Amino acid sequence: MELALNWYLSLSAVLFVIGVLGVLLRRNAIVIFLSIELMLNAANLALVAFSQTFGDVNGQVLVFFVMSVAAAEVAVGLAIIIALFRNKETVNVNEINLFRG
Amino acid sequence: MYDFLLPDMGATAPILLVALIGVVLVVVDSFSNDSASIPWLSGAVLVAAITIELARVGVTDSAFMGHVMSGGFASFVNVVILLGALGSVILSVPYLSRTGHNFGEVHALILIATAGMMVLANAGSLITLFVGLETMSICLYVLTGLVRDNERANESALKYFLLGAFSTGFFLYGIALLYGATGTMMLSDMPAALVETGRTGFFAGGVALLLIGFFFKVSAVPFHMWTPDVYQGAPTTLAGFMSTASKTAAFAALILVLGRILPLDDVGLDTRHVLAIVAAITMVVGNVLALAQRNIKRMLAYSSIAHAGYILTGLAAGALGYAGALYYLLAYTVMNIGAFGVMSVLEWDGKQGAEQTIDSLAGIGSRKPLLGVAMGVFMFALSGFPPLAGFFGKYFVFAAAVDAGLTWLALIGVLASVVSAYYYLRVLVAFWMKKPEDAHVSVQSAAFDVPLFSKVVLVACVAALIALGIVPGFITEAAGAFFVTPEATALLP
Amino acid sequence: MLTDFVPLFLMIAMALGLAMSLLKLAEWLGPKRPRAIKASAYESGMDPVGTARDRYSVKFYLVGMIFIVFDVEIVFMYPWAVSFRHFLANGGGLGSLAVISVFVVILLVGLLYDIKKGGLDWD
Numbered sequence: 001m002e003l004a005l006n007w008y009l010s011l012s013a014v015l016f017v018i019g020v021l022g023v024l025l026r027r028n029a030i031v032i033f034l035s036i037e038l039m040l041n042a043a044n045l046a047l048v049a050f051s052q053t054f055g056d057v058n059g060q061v062l063v064f065f066v067m068s069v070a071a072a073e074v075a076v077g078l079a080i081i082i083a084l085f086r087n088k089e090t091v092n093v094n095e096i097n098l099f100r101g
Numbered sequence: 102m103y104d105f106l107l108p109d110m111g112a113t114a115p116i117l118l119v120a121l122i123g124v125v126l127v128v129v130d131s132f133s134n135d136s137a138s139i140p141w142l143s144g145a146v147l148v149a150a151i152t153i154e155l156a157r158v159g160v161t162d163s164a165f166m167g168h169v170m171s172g173g174f175a176s177f178v179n180v181v182i183l184l185g186a187l188g189s190v191i192l193s194v195p196y197l198s199r200t201g202h203n204f205g206e207v208h209a210l211i212l213i214a215t216a217g218m219m220v221l222a223n224a225g226s227l228i229t230l231f232v233g234l235e236t237m238s239i240c241l242y243v244l245t246g247l248v249r250d251n252e253r254a255n256e257s258a259l260k261y262f263l264l265g266a267f268s269t270g271f272f273l274y275g276i277a278l279l280y281g282a283t284g285t286m287m288l289s290d291m292p293a294a295l296v297e298t299g300r301t302g303f304f305a306g307g308v309a310l311l312l313i314g315f316f317f318k319v320s321a322v323p324f325h326m327w328t329p330d331v332y333q334g335a336p337t338t339l340a341g342f343m344s345t346a347s348k349t350a351a352f353a354a355l356i357l358v359l360g361r362i363l364p365l366d367d368v369g370l371d372t373r374h375v376l377a378i379v380a381a382i383t384m385v386v387g388n389v390l391a392l393a394q395r396n397i398k399r400m401l402a403y404s405s406i407a408h409a410g411y412i413l414t415g416l417a418a419g420a421l422g423y424a425g426a427l428y429y430l431l432a433y434t435v436m437n438i439g440a441f442g443v444m445s446v447l448e449w450d451g452k453q454g455a456e457q458t459i460d461s462l463a464g465i466g467s468r469k470p471l472l473g474v475a476m477g478v479f480m481f482a483l484s485g486f487p488p489l490a491g492f493f494g495k496y497f498v499f500a501a502a503v504d505a506g507l508t509w510l511a512l513i514g515v516l517a518s519v520v521s522a523y524y525y526l527r528v529l530v531a532f533w534m535k536k537p538e539d540a541h542v543s544v545q546s547a548a549f550d551v552p553l554f555s556k557v558v559l560v561a562c563v564a565a566l567i568a569l570g571i572v573p574g575f576i577t578e579a580a581g582a583f584f585v586t587p588e589a590t591a592l593l594p
Numbered sequence: 595m596l597t598d599f600v601p602l603f604l605m606i607a608m609a610l611g612l613a614m615s616l617l618k619l620a621e622w623l624g625p626k627r628p629r630a631i632k633a634s635a636y637e638s639g640m641d642p643v644g645t646a647r648d649r650y651s652v653k654f655y656l657v658g659m660i661f662i663v664f665d666v667e668i669v670f671m672y673p674w675a676v677s678f679r680h681f682l683a684n685g686g687g688l689g690s691l692a693v694i695s696v697f698v699v700i701l702l703v704g705l706l707y708d709i710k711k712g713g714l715d716w717d
Binding site: 009012016019020023029032033036039040042043046047050051054056058059061062065066069072073076077079080081083084087088093096098 | 227228231232235239242243250252253256258260266269271273278281284286
């Protein structure tokens, strides 16, 4: 059974939009971060779908890189969020406002 | 079957060398914590890489089946990036030692970030573009949040991280759409592949998302919000590194993308126009907001936004402006490394200069004439005062814009730089015209020792700005050659 | 048709049999000294009863982060392992081994750094 490329792309676009809206609307740093991961995985889905359709392996190679990059981002991002939480006891981005101007 | 590996590794030697020493520094640091040899090693490898690249500016080549470029344009950009990294490493050692944060990891991260920048700037395919961008960005997130126990550093690291990762999402989706439109990852194959597939809708969407990602990274308005907070909260010398080397890398990659996958005028998306409008808004907003700043590092951050606008003006002019933009990137790297270097020496509050306002600098010029003169040269160069390098940088990009028929854009640029002179010169007024007694007591009691190595870097920056100003043709001819020689035009249509 | 799946059924039967027999064996042979903490449900070191909003030690994050970073690197080794026979047949066996070794050495450097900096010390 062959699913049409359009279905994959539609799902990927929906996921991407959900991710973008999550970043823009949510105020918890960790939830924002989750939404960003959703955006990356939406792009991964599109890449794999294209790669499958073209019969070209390059798209999947990039997906591997994205996965490992995302893991590194998780490590760094969580470390930054924890360091901030230790000092400020909050991860709400509305309360993070030391800078002015 | 691995015959290609050795020659390709030779062609990308500077990148591999810098990355290798970055990994070696991690080993050195784990066995001998914060060893004094680490900065020397990183300085040495940067000098070695610069030497190799300088020797290869004349030859254009590519490696790893076209995924990475080397020589020519790539070498020129790499030299600029490496110079920025070298200056930052030398200035960082005394600065971070003073604040007690001269960790060995800092130098490993700087080297690995530099390797990522070079991969980004030399990218021949979308894969290397993404990997380079992320290698650079992730290291920079860590460097921003280096001072773990400082709330401001935490906050700017979080902002940089969240917004940077957000822009990466757009960038990656743009890559996915470009791949979907053309079926290839290689930048140089894209125009032909697009004609074959005819999926211009995907292509236009991909270019738009990719541009959003780039605008974030070069801090163009309206994607500039993170810049002032990050530069103010990050350690000063590392903010200098971010504002120069990473910007150079992102602009070089943007030139590659624009040069290779355009002309796409037949796609229904006029990128020249988009670039011109973004450039105009960036110049105006950056300069106007800089006027209102009291904090010097924030002011420099807005100034760096404005300079991104000037460089975008060059890019909007198309192939005509690329050489000017490259010259501008070199001049901008030298003057900004210098300006952030002076600020790092003058930091008296131990909070990454968060409280370093114009008033705190009153009368520094008479107390420390060397710093005063150096800062004077950097400020004049940033405002585009002839005969310093900053003037010729602006001249080249604006002249290209006029040649390309964008006179209105050049006019906005010239007016914006006139406005910018106000806030640059205000720093000099504080330096020279005010009495040291006007400054806060804690500033008056600070000694402001200038270490020998910092002096060397600052003097070298001043000398380079004057030299680049006296013989600008040398660089622009070298830079222009990348866009007219037969090999280069094959790479950059 | 159904006979094609015989190996699969065999494998399922063996897996179930092995797992259950090992559990039973442990029950018969193992010494039993139940204590409150042993009798509680396994929750990866957390207290299984109590509010879900409890704070827990930041050490979990550190180990979790290190785990994620090293865990995901398998995505680069898996394709290599799958195509290794292809490399061997084309006379690139040693070369591909060298290439993946470079990758593993870089990972080892990271592990070494973790150990030396005390990232894996629990206390």
